[in-house]
Amino acid sequence: MNEKIEVGSVVKGKVTGIQPYGAFISFDGEKQGLVHISEITNGFVKNINDFLKVGEVVTVKVLAIDEAEGKISLSIKAIEEMEREKQLRLQRERNRTKLEHLTDASNRGFKTLKEKMKEWIEQSKNQQLIK
Numbered sequence: 379m380n381e382k383i384e385v386g387s388v389v390k391g392k393v394t395g396i397q398p399y400g401a402f403i404s405f406d407g408e409k410q411g412l413v414h415i416s417e418i419t420n421g422f423v424k425n426i427n428d429f430l431k432v433g434e435v436v437t438v439k440v441l442a443i444d445e446a447e448g449k450i451s452l453s454i455k456a457i458e459e460m461e462r463e464k465q466l467r468l469q470r471e472r473n474r475t476k477l478e479h480l481t482d483a484s485n486r487g488f489k490t491l492k493e494k495m496k497e498w499i500e501q502s503k504n505q506q507l508i509k
Contacts, residue, residue, distance in 0.1 A: 383409060383450065385440055388457065393434045401430050403438055403452055411450030413438060419455055 383389060383405060391403035391411070400414040413436075418429050430436065439456040443449075 383440055383443070385443055387440050388437060388460075389440065390435055390437050391452075393430050393432050393436060396426050396430060396432060398426070401426055403436065409450065411438070411440070411452040413452045413454055417441070417451075417453035417455045419458060 389405055391405045393401050394404045394410065395402040398415070400412045401418070402410055402412055404410045413430075415423050415426055418426060423429060436454060437457050438452040438454055439460070440450060441453050441456070442451040444451075
């Protein structure tokens, strides 16, 4: 794996160990990071083994790198949040497109009450003249 690991990057790694406080993720034979229990998922995590298994390949976001200590802090929760944000953006875009379509359709076939009122008054005057 030749991915450059830097803060903010999203990488795949393999779960190599699980402790009560977090899971160790290996990126290649040399680099390893920790997903703290608080970064597994939103909500309370009592047992990490309910969420991850040793040998499982996971996608993580790099939160921090301490080169002096040789520690890399990772998050799975951040990936979930990124996916949620992406889904919300897509839904907003779909809604905007629907609204634009409806607005276009309403401008073609319908008028506002103010515009229609003028039209109705003119029709009423014309009908009274006919009588």
